[in-house]
Amino acid sequence: MSHLLSQVEQLVKTKFMDQEGSHDWHHIDRVRKNALLLQRTSGGDPLIIELAALLHDYSDHKYNGGDFEKGSQEVYELLIQLHAPEPLAHKIAQIVSIVSYKGAGVNDDCTILEGSIVRDADRLDAIGAIGIARAFAFGGSRNRALYDPSHPPTLHESKEAYAQDKSHTINHFYEKLLLLKDRMETPAAKQIAAQRHAYMEAFLVQFMQEWNP
Numbered sequence: 001m002s003h004l005l006s007q008v009e010q011l012v013k014t015k016f017m018d019q020e021g022s023h024d025w026h027h028i029d030r031v032r033k034n035a036l037l038l039q040r041t042s043g044g045d046p047l048i049i050e051l052a053a054l055l056h057d058y059s060d061h062k063y064n065g066g067d068f069e070k071g072s073q074e075v076y077e078l079l080i081q082l083h084a085p086e087p088l089a090h091k092i093a094q095i096v097s098i099v100s101y102k103g104a105g106v107n108d109d110c111t112i113l114e115g116s117i118v119r120d121a122d123r124l125d126a127i128g129a130i131g132i133a134r135a136f137a138f139g140g141s142r143n144r145a146l147y148d149p150s151h152p153p154t155l156h157e158s159k160e161a162y163a164q165d166k167s168h169t170i171n172h173f174y175e176k177l178l179l180l181k182d183r184m185e186t187p188a189a190k191q192i193a194a195q196r197h198a199y200m201e202a203f204l205v206q207f208m209q210e211w212n213p
């Protein structure tokens with residue numbers, strides 16, 4: 001492992017160890033593993049992919065008071081401080097800025113291969129069994145209801161509207177999680193996503209059956 005990589009791994013591990021379950025070190029580590037798995041079939045520079053995966057949530061808007069730009073700035077400064085070459089720091093910062101989901105109606109085309117891979121990997125961890133567990137862990141951490149039939153989902157047209165919405169966790173499935181399958185960019189992620197998507201749909205059917213007996 002490169003010296004830079006092991007330094008970043010250690011820093012991120014320390015920073016995320018005690019975060020709540022939806023965004024803890026294990027999430028970061030799963031994204032890294034998913035990303036390296038996707039790299040095997042889609043290509044891309046493994047060092048860039050691994051560093052970007054480790055740093056993708058370094059200063060997330062959901063945890064930093066709503067600043068969408070801060071994450072990539074902090075990542076850039078950190079890498080420069082660790083003596084990473086400037087073009088590498090620049091590229092990783094660019095990738096970090098495109099990873100986050102910004103709402104159903106917000107276009108998120110990506111032109112950097114390594115960015116598509118890290119984002120697909122992050123999105124794979126948002127769906128399926130782990131995705132369900134993470135959504136309710138996050139909702140619980142913000143005191144949100146599991147479900148409220150009187151509050152239907154909103155397909156947000158801006159990242160600000162998406163970030164400000166504080167609705168119940170079942171809405172998050174319709175506002176983000178069920179939309180991710182069709183937003184995957186790499187072929188391997190599309191394939192894994194299909195199975196995880198079907199699992200979430202079955203979960204929602206069962207949830208509604210139990211809610212409305």
Ligand code: ADP
Nearest residue numbers: 022057099100101122126134135138139169172
């Ligand atoms: P992104 O950068 O796309 O926001 P993250 O990896 O930071 O992705 O994590 C997003 C995850 O946090 C979601 O997949 C979900 O598990 C959880 N989450 C975020 N917003 C909500 C919400 N409103 N309700 C429930 N879970 C949420």
Ligand code: NI
Nearest residue numbers: 031056057122
């Ligand atoms: Ni993430």
